[in-house]
Amino acid sequence: MGQLGVVSGTAIDNVFVRRLQDHGIDGELQTALDCFPAQGVVADIVNKFGAVRRTGSTPYRSLPALTHGSKGRSIDAIVLASFIEVKLAKMGTTASSESISSPRSSSRRPPRCVVRFSPASITS
16 A cells, blocks of 8 residues: 556547446446446447457457547547546556556455545536
8 A cells, every 4th residue: 555656548438338348347346436436437438349259360449539629438438537547556457458567465355445535626
């Protein structure tokens, strides 16, 4: 505990949806997905990209390209993918998309899914 880490955000949304298409959802990923506060977004992204495995040379289903006016699923995917990468890193897993070898605790505690959000806490 107490280490500083870096999670790369370069194309993290595409890396995430490709991982879903290639590997599906394992136990650690499911735990992280369960912690995301907007379960409708999780269901939408998982149903679209994780329901069917990609085989052989089948092309990946991809997200729409980002633009300055992007909204909807593209933005949701970025937020979800970023959340998941950080959550997996905090859990100490090696399942993150670009994991670097790090010590894993032999006595792992279940992740805390405490989300504190209040619209009043956001300032413009």
